[in-house]
Amino acid sequence: MTRPESPYPGLNYVPTVRAAAALPAAGAWDATPTEIITAGLEQLTLYFTYDEAALATNGAVNFRIEYSPYYVDTAGVEDWFPMPLYDAGALVPGADATSQMQRENVTYDPTVATPETWPYPVALNGTVERLRVPCREIGDTDNPGECHVVGVLW
Numbered sequence: 001m002t003r004p005e006s007p008y009p010g011l012n013y014v015p016t017v018r019a020a021a022a023l024p025a026a027g028a029w030d031a032t033p034t035e036i037i038t039a040g041l042e043q044l045t046l047y048f049t050y051d052e053a054a055l056a057t058n059g060a061v062n063f064r065i066e067y068s069p070y071y072v073d074t075a076g077v078e079d080w081f082p083m084p085l086y087d088a089g090a091l092v093p094g095a096d097a098t099s100q101m102q103r104e105n106v107t108y109d110p111t112v113a114t115p116e117t118w119p120y121p122v123a124l125n126g127t128v129e130r131l132r133v134p135c136r137e138i139g140d141t142d143n144p145g146e147c148h149v150v151g152v153l154w
Contacts, residue, residue, distance in 0.1 A: 013153040017046060017133050020148035022053075023061065027141040033132040039071060041153045044122040046133065050108055051115040053143040060109040060139035061147050065122060068130040080132070107138060124153075 015036045024030060038044065052059030065083040073079045085104035089097035110116045124131075137144035 013041070015151055015153070016149075017131075017151045018135060018147060018149035020049070020146060022146050023135055023137040023144040025137075025141070025144055027136055027138055029136045030134040033066075033134040035068075035130050035132045036151060036153075037071075037129070038124050038131045038153060039129045040126055041124050041128075042126055043154055044124055044131065045152045046120040046122060047117065047150050047152070048108065048120060049115050049117045049148040050110060050145055051147075052110055052113055052145045053140065056140035056143040056145060058109075058139045059137065059143070059145040060107055061135055061145060062105050062107050062138040063133055063135045063147075063149075064103070064105045066132050066134065067128045068132075069128065071129045109139065 015034075017034055017036055018030070019034070046065075048061075048063075050059075050061045066080045067083070068079050068081070070077075070079055082103040084101050087100040089099040091097050106120075108116075108118065122131075133149055135147045135149070139145070
């Protein structure tokens with residue numbers, strides 16, 4: 001793999017994060033999500049398009065962002081880390097606070113039967129070497145919709 005460089009100086013790096021295709025059947029996650037190189041970059045905006053299947057009765061897409069601090073898979077260590085959701089504990093004078101953290105999956109439930117699009121910003125802060133975005137159908141899992149994701153990195 002090579003580090004990302006735009007072929008046009010001064011323009012952003014725009015990789016395909018998930019090719020436009022049907023989501024896996026039965027609510028399964030993408031088996032081999034596309035990895036993009038993000039080394040040294042500060043910001044990513046993901047642009048999603050979800051199209052509910054024609055036969056679906058209530059389609060919805062679920063995604064999660066997974067980060068890797070390694071440029072390539074490294075034997076003997078965990079390579080991928082899911083994005084967390086953090087909820088600060090109540091602050092009480094004179095007492096320690098207990099906060100909650102958990103892996104986060106994000107659901108998008110469309111409001112119409114035609115393709116819907118939305119952006120999703122992600123801070124990289126120059127500390128993420130690779131990133132991937134596995135997706136799955138969680139609405140009508142017998143009739144998975146189509147999801148397409150591109151990113152703009154800088």
